[in-house]
Amino acid sequence: MTYDDHARARLVPEHGKREGRTAFQRDRARVLHSGALRRLAGKTQVVEPGGPGIAVPRTRLTHSLECAQVGRELGASLGCDADLVDAACLAHDLGHPPYGHNGEAALDEIAQECGGFEGNAQSLRVLTRLEVKVVGAGLNLTRAALDAATKYPWGRREATSKFGVYDDDLEVFTWLRDGAPTERRCLESQVMDWADDVAYSVHDLEDGIIAGLVHPSDLADPDEQAALCELAATFYSEECLADLREVLAGLRELACWPTAYTGTASAQAMLKAATSTLIGRFCSTAQLATQEVYGTEPLRRYDAELVVPRRTRAECALLKAVAARYVMARPGVIAAQERERQVVSELVGLLVDRGAPALEPAHAEAWREAANDRARLRVVLDQVASLTDAAAASLHAGLRQA
Secondary structure, eight states, X not given: OOOOHHHHOBSSOOOOOOTTOOHHHHHHHHHHTOHHHHHGGGSBSSSOTTOTTOSSOOBHHHHHHHHHHHHHHHHHHHTOOHHHHHHHHHHTTTTOOTTHHHHHHHHHHHGGGGTOOOHHXXXXXXIIIISOSBTTTBTOOBHHHHXXXXXXXXXXXTTBSOOSBOGGGHHHHHHHTTTSOTTOOOHHHHHHHHHHHHHHHHHHHHHHHHTTSOOGGGGGSHHHHHHHHHHHHHHTOOSOHHHHHHHHHHHHTSTTOOOOOOOSHHHHHHHHHHHXXXXXXXXXXXXXXXXXXXXXXXXXXXXXXXXOOHHHHHHHHHHHHHHIIIIITSTTHHHHHHHHHHHHHHHXXXXXXXXXXXXXXXXXXXXXXXXXXXXXXXXXXXXXXXSOHXXXXXXHHHHHHO
């Protein structure tokens, strides 16, 4: 399949652009230069700035940049346009609110009366409405770029908490999905999704080790291995416990697998080598498995499905379980998350009560134009979702004192 005029179309046609740049290079540049992407620098990934044992932890921004590097190379190896995949990877977390998935859950609870809140649906809203380059079209990305950035191409439904579009945004969603098979993701979106999994599972392990929260020697304990496999089976993998135990044993036998970390230069180098090797392993197995099914000719959009072997997915799931057990469930996290949810919930209530005067200018304009309370609540959710962790705490404190 080629990237034809239909794929390169923009919601609002543009003319007079300088020569020598492709449509997808422009898409990537628009996301890269967006304020929404910059704000991800202030949104926690796993270990918060100033948290335990690591001076400069990864943020949502650095994760997005790393995801883009992984996805760009994997996509190019399959024949996808590298800039298109890069743009989708850079855009995939733009809708994440302060405090990550914890903030997302708090906003979703508040947003039930106006259609819920979901980070991926919010990302589409950011790209097509809130991050304005062209009035009425957001960044005015190409159809292919918006499609590639859509991880869940369906609306809200009871069967799953994950969805990719609010009812308010169905018009642009229908436009970007024109010609696409119902609820099927394009190859570029699948590459983005796998690159996301690969980047955060490997890098969360690395950050956890550096922060002293993950001790590689603990993973030699049979009880810890059993707990990890059970956690992976419950939340991250469809494999049975016996198979996960076998996969974990195989991971620990890899020459690159970290066995200790002392913080010395040699230890840092060995950990970086492990990170690189694991990312390469996860990407190369997906590339080869996909090409084994579909051949080595360039694959694009709806030419193919990304094939990730079951064992590879299980390995990735076990790394997620390591971060979940030792980093996300460390002492003090639950209490901190309760405080974060309280900040988010109270902040929404304060902004709803105060209305336009308390909102940023663009959101205040949207508030005044809103037809009803449901629409005004969505405006407040848009503003709160855009805030960094620190900005949310600061605005909350300021409004409470006012």
